[in-house]
Amino acid sequence: MSTNSIALRLSGMFALVALLVFMLIGWALYLQVDKGLGLLPEAEVDARYSVLESAVQRYGTPEHWAKINTKLKLLSEEDKRLRFWVVSDNPTYEFGDPDAEIRAFAKGPLGMRDLNLSGHDYPFKVLVSQFPAKDQRPPLRFLTAVDTETFWQTQHSLLVALISLAAVGILLASALGYWVARIGLKPLTELSLEARKLTPPRLSGRLKLSHLPPELDQFVTSFNSTLDRVEQAYSRLESFNADVSHELRSPLTNLIGQTQVALTRGRSAEHYFEVLQSNLEELERLRSIINDMLFLASADQGSKATQLTQASLAQEVAKTLDYLDFIMEDAQVQVEVRGDANAPIETAHLRRALINLLHNAVQHTSPGQLIQVDIRDEGDHVSIGVTNPGAPIAGEHLPKLFERFYRVDASRSNSGANHGLGLAIVKAIALMHGGTVFVRSEDGVNTFGINLPS
Amino acid sequence: MRVLIIEDEEKTADYLHRGLTEQGYTTDVAREGIEGLHMALESEYAVIILDVMLPGLDGYGVLRALRARKQTPVIMLTARENVDDRIRGLREGADDYLGKPFSFLELVARLQALTRRSGGHEPVQISVADLWIDLISRKAMRGGVRLDLTAKEFSLLSVLARRQGEILSKTSIAEMVWDVNFDSDANVVEVAIKRLRAKLDGPFEQKLLHTIRGMGYVLESRRVD
Numbered sequence: 292m293s294t295n296s297i298a299l300r301l302s303g304m305f306a307l308v309a310l311l312v313f314m315l316i317g318w319a320l321y322l323q324v325d326k327g328l329g330l331l332p333e334a335e336v337d338a339r340y341s342v343l344e345s346a347v348q349r350y351g352t353p354e355h356w357a358k359i360n361t362k363l364k365l366l367s368e369e370d371k372r373l374r375f376w377v378v379s380d381n382p383t384y385e386f387g388d389p390d391a392e393i394r395a396f397a398k399g400p401l402g403m404r405d406l407n408l409s410g411h412d413y414p415f416k417v418l419v420s421q422f423p424a425k426d427q428r429p430p431l432r433f434l435t436a437v438d439t440e441t442f443w444q445t446q447h448s449l450l451v452a453l454i455s456l457a458a459v460g461i462l463l464a465s466a467l468g469y470w471v472a473r474i475g476l477k478p479l480t481e482l483s484l485e486a487r488k489l490t491p492p493r494l495s496g497r498l499k500l501s502h503l504p505p506e507l508d509q510f511v512t513s514f515n516s517t518l519d520r521v522e523q524a525y526s527r528l529e530s531f532n533a534d535v536s537h538e539l540r541s542p543l544t545n546l547i548g549q550t551q552v553a554l555t556r557g558r559s560a561e562h563y564f565e566v567l568q569s570n571l572e573e574l575e576r577l578r579s580i581i582n583d584m585l586f587l588a589s590a591d592q593g594s595k596a597t598q599l600t601q602a603s604l605a606q607e608v609a610k611t612l613d614y615l616d617f618i619m620e621d622a623q624v625q626v627e628v629r630g631d632a633n634a635p636i637e638t639a640h641l642r643r644a645l646i647n648l649l650h651n652a653v654q655h656t657s658p659g660q661l662i663q664v665d666i667r668d669e670g671d672h673v674s675i676g677v678t679n680p681g682a683p684i685a686g687e688h689l690p691k692l693f694e695r696f697y698r699v700d701a702s703r704s705n706s707g708a709n710h711g712l713g714l715a716i717v718k719a720i721a722l723m724h725g726g727t728v729f730v731r732s733e734d735g736v737n738t739f740g741i742n743l744p745s
Numbered sequence: 746m747r748v749l750i751i752e753d754e755e756k757t758a759d760y761l762h763r764g765l766t767e768q769g770y771t772t773d774v775a776r777e778g779i780e781g782l783h784m785a786l787e788s789e790y791a792v793i794i795l796d797v798m799l800p801g802l803d804g805y806g807v808l809r810a811l812r813a814r815k816q817t818p819v820i821m822l823t824a825r826e827n828v829d830d831r832i833r834g835l836r837e838g839a840d841d842y843l844g845k846p847f848s849f850l851e852l853v854a855r856l857q858a859l860t861r862r863s864g865g866h867e868p869v870q871i872s873v874a875d876l877w878i879d880l881i882s883r884k885a886m887r888g889g890v891r892l893d894l895t896a897k898e899f900s901l902l903s904v905l906a907r908r909q910g911e912i913l914s915k916t917s918i919a920e921m922v923w924d925v926n927f928d929s930d931a932n933v934v935e936v937a938i939k940r941l942r943a944k945l946d947g948p949f950e951q952k953l954l955h956t957i958r959g960m961g962y963v964l965e966s967r968r969v970d
Contacts, residue, residue: 571959578846579928614923616897617936643927650931713930 297479298472305468306461313457321453328446332416332437333403339366339373340418340435347433351426356384363387372441374415376434384428397432406436413440478503482511495522527694534696538580538711542573583712587695590719596637599724604666604675605631607638611645615653623658624679632668634743636724641743644720645675647713648739652679655737668745672726676740684732692739693718693728717741746860747771747789751781751807752796752822761794764849765856778802782810790817791860794852797823797834805837812838818859822847850914850960871906873953874966876945878906887949897922898941905954905964914961938962 343362350356363375363386376387378397389397396406401421405414415436422431482498489496497518498511553566608628612619619626626649652662656679663678684692691697696711717739718728726743748770752758758774765772773788775781778799785793785807793811797804804821811817821839834842841855871878877886883899885892894902904921905913913921915934920926923933938954946952955963 568958575848575959578848581846582928610924613897614919614925614933615931617940618931618933621936639926642925643929646925646929646931650929 297476298469301472301475302465302469305471306465309461309464310457313460317453317457321450324449325446328442332439332442333418335372335437336403336416336418336435339437340420340433343433343435344420347422347431348425351424351428353383353427356428360386372438374434374436374438376436378432378434380429384431387434389434393434397434411438411440413438413443415439478507482507486514489518531695534711535580535584538696539577542576546570546573580712583716587712587715587719590723594723595725596640596720596723598637599635600638601633601635602638602641603631603633604636604673607636607641608645608649608664608666608675611642611649614646615649618650619653622653622656624653624656624660624662626662626664628664628666630666630668632666632673632745634673634745636743640720640723644717644741647717648675648677648741651713651739652677655679655681665740669742671745672742673745674729674740674742676729676738678736678738680735681737683735684730684737686732689730689732692730714739746791747773748856749773749775749781749785749788749790749793751775751778751785751793751799751804753777753799754796757796757822760849761852765853768853770856778804778807782807785811785817786814792856793817793819794856795819795821795839797821805833808834808837808839820852820855820859848914848916848960850912851917854917868907871903871909873906873909873964874951875949876906876953878903885945887945892944894941894944897937898944901937901941902945902964905962908964910963910965912957912961912963918962 343359346359346362350359363377367373367375367387374387376389376393376397377385378389378394379385387393392408396404396417397419399419401419404417404419406417407414416439417434417436420433420435422433424430482503485498489498497515503511549566549569553563558566605628612626612628649662649664656662660680665674665676665678667674667676688697693714695715697715714728721728721741721743724743726741729738729740729742731738746769748765750758750761750765750772752761752774753776755776758776762772762774770791773784773790775784778801781793781795781799782802795804795807799807802810804823808819808821811819818840819838820841820843821834822843822845823834824845840859843852843855869879869881871880875888878884880903883896885894885899885902900922901918904918916926916928918934919929922937925933938956942954946954951966953964953966955965955967957963
């Protein structure tokens with residue numbers, strides 16, 4: 292499969308979003324804690340020092356100093372992180388066995404400083420303070436130190452905790468995301484199951500809108516309207532196939548039957564001649580139906596009129612009337628042409644459409660009556676309407692008149708040259724030109740026509 | 746006149762052979778492409794009738810190989826009537842193109858069009874039995890009496906007279922008289938023939954305009970038995 296499922300994709304996106312959110316929060320949290328933790332050792336040192344400061348300042352005798360020593364020792368034992376060093380010229384007034392390293396450090400500037408002692412991974416935060424001489428006591432350097440290792444470790448474990456929490460969070464988000472997406476996509480799954488049931492010949496079903504989330508409304512509506520069109524096309528095709536078989540069946544029956552009858556016994560040459568001629572007539576009928584259907588099929592397949600020339604429609608109508616002249620005289624009908632317009636047309640095709648339209652009108656006009664041809668320029672298109680006085684056509688038939696083999700009177704079997712494709716061919720020719728057909732029946736006149744893009 | 750038919754469909758090849766022979770052509774038949782191409786290259790033919798769907802080498806292949814060496818006129822036959830095929834056939838050098846189902850009369854007409862000597866002069870006057878036609882002044886007389894014909898009736902008569910003795914289908918008459926080259930539901934030709942016949946043959950003993958049922962019409966003087 293070239294594309295991942297929507298659920299998988301969504302869960303991946305959830306994971307990405309979670310990663311981003313966790314990273315932001317974790318980073319902010321870490322910065323905040325880091326800032327707080329960084330200040331903690333100094334605060335601790337300050338607090339310890341402020342407790343001791345006044346006592347150290349006040350006491351100047353060895354007896355008093357012993358008390359301070361005890362206090363410092365107690366404090367150091369109580370909190371292993373704490374260290375005190377007192378450095379002076381007199382060993383009595385010293386504390387914490389300061390070695391050369393400490394002494395050197397103690398000589399440095401006063402204030403808060405970092406001291407790296409060998410054997411310790413992390414530095415000590417040290418407050419170096421100075422006390423002037425008092426009584427017997429020489430001036431002192433007093434070092435209050437706290438080991439920062441625990442603070443650093445806290446910071447480290449916080450980082451680890453944040454990262455692992457984030458990892459768990461991301462996993463959880465993508466897993467839950469997948470689950471949520473599956474639930475969210477359930478209507479789609481149901482929809483596709485429903486759609487799968489809609490196959491020919493069960494095309495009449497439609498997808499239901501009621502239980503669907505509004506996001507799918509549009510999809511279902513357009514899917515359903517596609518189905519409408521497919522169903523129409525399908526049923527047209529079905530009835531077309533039935534009509535075709537019917538139309539081909541009667542000439543074939545004649546052909547087979549009369550040939551068999553002729554062959555059952557010896558016949559005169561004239562009889563065979565007769566049969567062959569009749570066969571030829573039936574065969575011509577078949578050929579004509581097949582040619583018309585091939586023409587319609589090529590129009591169905593989207594064949595377009597290509598050899599377009601700009602032509603006067605009135606002239607085309609005049610040429611058509613010239614062709615139909617004898618027929619009109621026989622039928623004793625007159626034709627009046629009104630208006631003119633120019634349009635790009637494929638003349639042979641348009642001629643065929645006009646012949647069919649006019650012949651159709653002549654057939655349905657009583658002797659002595661007038662057929663009108665109206666050519667109008669409607670701006671973006673031109674229209675040719677052929678109007679003849681005739682019996683009104685019921686509204687139900689109107690939209691179907693341009694369909695293949697459609698006959699208003701279903702029982703009218705027509706064995707002549709007229710095989711019910713004339714108006715269908717008119718429609719096909721209109722489509723090939725990018726145009727449409729129209730039909731109206733009102734006030735005792737019927738109008739069949741064609742609109743062509745100008 | 747020699748005609749080569751390259752067609753694998755047996756019935757088609759047989760009736761073409763018989764029909765064209767009866768029309769006065771000398772016909773050879775090839776049942777497949779390579780054999781047909783060989784015959785076309787080895788002998789001289791006036792026209793080649795070439796089917797598109799052939800075993801071995803198809804019609805287009807035959808045509809291409811033939812055109813590399815010879816310009817014998819070719820009429821292509823095909824069951825697939827779509828515009829692309831038509832354009833392809835003509836581009837490859839076919840001189841004419843007929844889609845199946847075609848009528849035999851149509852094929853004969855196309856054959857004659859291809860073999861008719863160019864520059865042949867059209868007659869200006871034609872006579873059939875006691876019928877006399879002047880194509881320039883557009884007059885027709887029969888038995889010394891002027892026939893009162895409309896312009897269309899005269900066109901129809903002259904089309905039939907120019908091809909006297911030749912059966913003309915309704916389609917080719919419609920094409921020659923009205924420039925309508927497709928079947929239509931309207932039986933214009935029948936009506937026109939009926940009118941012409943009334944004026945041409947109505948008052949006379951000897952009939953000149955004959956209907957060949959299912960095929961068309963012919964203008965000729967037949968011996969009265």
